[in-house]
Amino acid sequence: MSANALLAETGALTRFTARFFREGFRPRYEVPELLYQCYVIGYQSLPMVGITGFIMGMVLTLQSRPTMAQFGAESWIPTMVGLTIIREMGPIITALIFAGKIGSSIGAELGSMRVTEQIDAMEVSGTNPFKYLVVTRVLATTLMLPVLTILADAIGLYASYVGINMKGVTTLALFVNNIFAGLTFGDVLPAVIKTFFFGFAIGLIGCYKGYYSDKGTEGVGQAANSAVVVSSLVVFIIDLVAVQLTGLLGLN
Amino acid sequence: MLAPEPQAQPTATPPAAEAVLTVEHLYKSFGDNHVLQDFSLTLHRGENVVVLGKSGSGKSVLIKCIIGLLRAEAGRIVVLGQDVATLDHEAMDRLRAKVGFLFQSNALYDSMTVRENLLFPLRRHWLDHPRAQEGELVMQALEDVSLAHTADMMPAELSGGMRKRIALARTLILRPDIILYDEPTTGLDPVTAREIDHLIREVQHKYGTTALIISHDMSCVRLTADRVALLVEGRCYAEGPYDELSHRDDPKIREFFA
Numbered sequence: 001m002s003a004n005a006l007l008a009e010t011g012a013l014t015r016f017t018a019r020f021f022r023e024g025f026r027p028r029y030e031v032p033e034l035l036y037q038c039y040v041i042g043y044q045s046l047p048m049v050g051i052t053g054f055i056m057g058m059v060l061t062l063q064s065r066p067t068m069a070q071f072g073a074e075s076w077i078p079t080m081v082g083l084t085i086i087r088e089m090g091p092i093i094t095a096l097i098f099a100g101k102i103g104s105s106i107g108a109e110l111g112s113m114r115v116t117e118q119i120d121a122m123e124v125s126g127t128n129p130f131k132y133l134v135v136t137r138v139l140a141t142t143l144m145l146p147v148l149t150i151l152a153d154a155i156g157l158y159a160s161y162v163g164i165n166m167k168g169v170t171t172l173a174l175f176v177n178n179i180f181a182g183l184t185f186g187d188v189l190p191a192v193i194k195t196f197f198f199g200f201a202i203g204l205i206g207c208y209k210g211y212y213s214d215k216g217t218e219g220v221g222q223a224a225n226s227a228v229v230v231s232s233l234v235v236f237i238i239d240l241v242a243v244q245l246t247g248l249l250g251l252n
Numbered sequence: 253m254l255a256p257e258p259q260a261q262p263t264a265t266p267p268a269a270e271a272v273l274t275v276e277h278l279y280k281s282f283g284d285n286h287v288l289q290d291f292s293l294t295l296h297r298g299e300n301v302v303v304l305g306k307s308g309s310g311k312s313v314l315i316k317c318i319i320g321l322l323r324a325e326a327g328r329i330v331v332l333g334q335d336v337a338t339l340d341h342e343a344m345d346r347l348r349a350k351v352g353f354l355f356q357s358n359a360l361y362d363s364m365t366v367r368e369n370l371l372f373p374l375r376r377h378w379l380d381h382p383r384a385q386e387g388e389l390v391m392q393a394l395e396d397v398s399l400a401h402t403a404d405m406m407p408a409e410l411s412g413g414m415r416k417r418i419a420l421a422r423t424l425i426l427r428p429d430i431i432l433y434d435e436p437t438t439g440l441d442p443v444t445a446r447e448i449d450h451l452i453r454e455v456q457h458k459y460g461t462t463a464l465i466i467s468h469d470m471s472c473v474r475l476t477a478d479r480v481a482l483l484v485e486g487r488c489y490a491e492g493p494y495d496e497l498s499h500r501d502d503p504k505i506r507e508f509f510a
């Protein structure tokens with residue numbers, strides 16, 4: 001992509017974001033559609049998020065055990081794994097899975113609606129398609145990703161507990177105690193807040209790619225594909241910004 | 253306002269000739285692509301007018317300007333006495349409830365059943381139908397296109413001809429005064445295409461709707477048109493009844509009727 005095209009794309013995406021804020025907070029509110037999208041988006045990504053969360057916790061635990069054992073710090077595994085999952089791995093892995101699953105499906109769905117004129121059909125049927133399709137989906141991804149992340153964290157931590165018990169023994173109570181002893185407010189809050197931004201970016205980019213998808217069936221595939229690529233990239237950028245910000249605020 | 257007061261011209265024009273849709277000197281271009289240049293056309297109540305034009309001549313653009321999906325650069329479009337360029341969102345929505353639009357690609361909502369497709373415009377237009385009446389309206393619209401049994405099917409399960417008819421039912425459910433058909437028979441086999449043509453005529457007789465039909469299928473033109481307008485190089489090149497136009501000697505007109 002040339003520098004010019006990148007700039008143009010950024011400009012268009014910014015205008016799209018501005019339109020979201022302009023139209024999103026004016027009636028008519030599409031509440032039933034928003035709830036339906038929350039359900040669909042949450043439900044669709046549940047299995048993937050659960051599985052990746054479990055594997056993430058398990059792998060982190062099993063990988064870190066030998067190193068920790070070398071230093072005789074095996075009892076620190078819960079604390080370390082807990083911090084890693086809650087502060088970084090949980091949010092970022094869930095967001096990437098979410099981008100792959102939901103970002104692409106939103107891009108493809110809106111893209112095919114654009115190509116087959118369903119978006120125009122909504123517009124002539126007394127419906128603002130931007131509100132009905134875009135605003136509801138962006139809000140739904142913004143609200144659901146934090147929920148899914150917390151769920152993935154919980155599953156990941158449980159997997160870590162299982163992982164520890166594969167080689168040694170600990171009780172769940174001790175494990176949980178260890179984790180919470182090592183956690184502070186400053187670990188949890190920034191991590192949760194950034195997931196809202198991840199969700200917002202993924203929903204917005206998926207909708208943008210689909211809503212302005214090119215004519216033809218390749219346009220739909222391209223919309224789905226670039227929705228994933230761009231939103232994954234933006235997730236990392238937001239993560240980088242978040243780290244800097246929390247550092248500046250003294251929360252690190 | 254362009255539409256003359258009915259009393260102002262006693263007996264000169266019968267009530268059937270009231271203009272319901274007027275397009276005047278319309279210009280629309282995309283960059284250097286000048287699609288419509290000075291296009292004018294008038295539709296009178298109850299008549300079917302077919303706009304004939306080659307592929308890419310701007311037929312869909314014309315119809316999208318009329319319904320307000322595209323904005324023309326210059327010219328005026330008056331639909332049912334209202335200048336569409338001056339309407340705000342709500343007024344536009346109210347007007348659109350009276351103007352049915354049959355999309356070239358049908359534009360049925362893939363994720364909804366046939367019934368939900370039909371309910372969508374009904375519910376979204378804030379029309380005050382009691383909920384109890386909705387089911388009846390859906391069945392009536394489906395019976396008009398002889399597809400009552402498909403109510404619970406998904407669009408993907410239907411054939412091309414059936415989808416076209418469901419799309420028609422979805423516009424009929426609002427009992428529009430005007431229906432805009434964008435190439436209703438393109439992509440259908442000849443037999444199914446003729447069925448759609450007859451359906452267009454039936455709708456005209458049953459509900460007294462005015463129709464603007466866009467086409468390049470000559471059988472469709474012959475069967476459905478009360479009047480034909482030729483869209484050539486962005487202008488309304490000629491208009492008149494089918495039989496009259498088909499006997500003209502002008503080479504640009506002959507092209508269409510060859």
Ligand SMILES: Nc1ncnc2c1ncn2[C@@H]1O[C@H](COP(=O)(O)OP(=O)(O)OP(=O)(O)O)[C@@H](O)[C@H]1O
Nearest residue numbers: 282285287305306307308309310311312313314356
């Ligand atoms: N949204 C748009 N942006 C840019 N150009 C467009 C747009 N819509 C249509 N055009 C251009 O306008 C011209 C007319 O297109 P239009 O879709 O009206 O053709 P048509 O007469 O309906 O043809 P067909 O019979 O193939 O449907 C084409 O050259 C097309 O490229």
Ligand SMILES: [Mg+2]
Nearest residue numbers: 311312356435
């Ligand atoms: Mg067309």
